Amino acid sequence: MTFLDFLLFFLKHxxxxxxxxxxxxxxxxxx
Structure with a gap:
């Protein structure tokens, strides 16, 4: 999982x- 994916996941959550x-x-x- 890339940093961008993590960022999007965090924002969504x-x-x-x-x-x-x-x-x-x-x-x-x-x-």
Whole structure:
């Protein structure tokens, strides 16, 4: 696995994690 592949994998994983996290936190945000 090249460094670029690793970088893409890391970016994809982190963005997915943030997305799921924000979805979980959304009901807690008062509108």
């Amino acid at each position: 982190s963005t997915n994690h943030l997305f799921v996290h924000s979805l979980c936190l959304t009901p807690l945000i008062p509108f």
